[in-house]
Amino acid sequence: MKTISNFHTHTYLCKHAVGSPKEYALQAQKEGCSVLGFTDHCPYPQNMPDYWPEIRMSTEEVSLYKSMIQKAKEAVPFPIYMGFECEWDSRFKSWYSDELLGTYGADYIILGSHWVTTQGGNRHVYAPNIDNNSDLNHYIDQTIDGMRSGLFAFLAHPDLFMISHPEWDQQTKSCSLALIDAAKDLNLPMEINGLGLSREPNSTSRGIRYQYPYVEFWELVAEKKLTVVCNSDAHKPEHVLFNAWKARDFAGRFGLTPLENLDVLPK
Numbered sequence: 001m002k003t004i005s006n007f008h009t010h011t012y013l014c015k016h017a018v019g020s021p022k023e024y025a026l027q028a029q030k031e032g033c034s035v036l037g038f039t040d041h042c043p044y045p046q047n048m049p050d051y052w053p054e055i056r057m058s059t060e061e062v063s064l065y066k067s068m069i070q071k072a073k074e075a076v077p078f079p080i081y082m083g084f085e086c087e088w089d090s091r092f093k094s095w096y097s098d099e100l101l102g103t104y105g106a107d108y109i110i111l112g113s114h115w116v117t118t119q120g121g122n123r124h125v126y127a128p129n130i131d132n133n134s135d136l137n138h139y140i141d142q143t144i145d146g147m148r149s150g151l152f153a154f155l156a157h158p159d160l161f162m163i164s165h166p167e168w169d170q171q172t173k174s175c176s177l178a179l180i181d182a183a184k185d186l187n188l189p190m191e192i193n194g195l196g197l198s199r200e201p202n203s204t205s206r207g208i209r210y211q212y213p214y215v216e217f218w219e220l221v222a223e224k225k226l227t228v229v230c231n232s233d234a235h236k237p238e239h240v241l242f243n244a245w246k247a248r249d250f251a252g253r254f255g256l257t258p259l260e261n262l263d264v265l266p267k
């Protein structure tokens with residue numbers, strides 16, 4: 001069987017996914033997994049602002065996350081890594097570097113930009129709900145700022161913002177180019193996210209498009225010869241590789257060959 005990696009996997013600890021790490025690992029083994037990385041939504045410390053508390057584990061649950069990942073490691077013959085998916089806010093920089101990657105010993109962290117924060121950190125807009133160009137531009141700048149921090153192994157679902165702006169026009173093209181140029185400059189891999197391929201597509205003036213991954217975005221990625229990674233973003237064990245395979249099928253349309261390992265991971 002051809003094997004594939006997957007570096008974007010959630011667990012029940014985020015409260016909107018189901019399944020333990022071991023359940024994901026055993027399913028991944030059946031479907032040809034070579035490497036599996038867990039990246040549940042990261043915990044925030046109590047003294048820091050949180051506008052999305054319902055989707056993350058608490059700091060007290062990190063030890064459970066670690067011990068469950070240890071059990072998954074013991075259940076399968078391929079390597080398993082522990083990571084977290086993080087938003088970008090410069091106020092969290094040391095929390096990510098010193099605590100998540102330091103104290104908690106995460107093997108890697110990924111940038112998943114789901115929100116834009118404005119007005120000095122007081123206003124938060126969920127990316128799929130962004131309804132004006134000013135917030136969208138802000139979202140792109142904030143994401144690029146996070147990419148530049150050097151903390152992240154890759155940028156998850158870089159074209160998530162297309163949910164709120166489903167037409168490929170001057171605005172969405174220039175936002176895409178800004179992200180793509182930054183990734184190229186930083187040599188930061190971009191993720192083709194298989195979860196988006198399972199969602200209801202949109203009718204646009206150019207035809208039917210997935211909410212994300214968005215065809216025109218990945219045409220530009222291929223043109224600029226960026227490094228890509230194909231992941232499932234699984235929130236259910238049965239999706240652990242199913243959507244990762246779909247992401248690879250999508251990559252094939254553009255002649256993109258995904259990474260099967262991440263440089264930042266311990267050998």
Ligand SMILES: [Zn+2]
Nearest residue numbers: 010014016235
């Ligand atoms: Zn999630």
Ligand SMILES: [Zn+2]
Nearest residue numbers: 008085112233
């Ligand atoms: Zn995710």
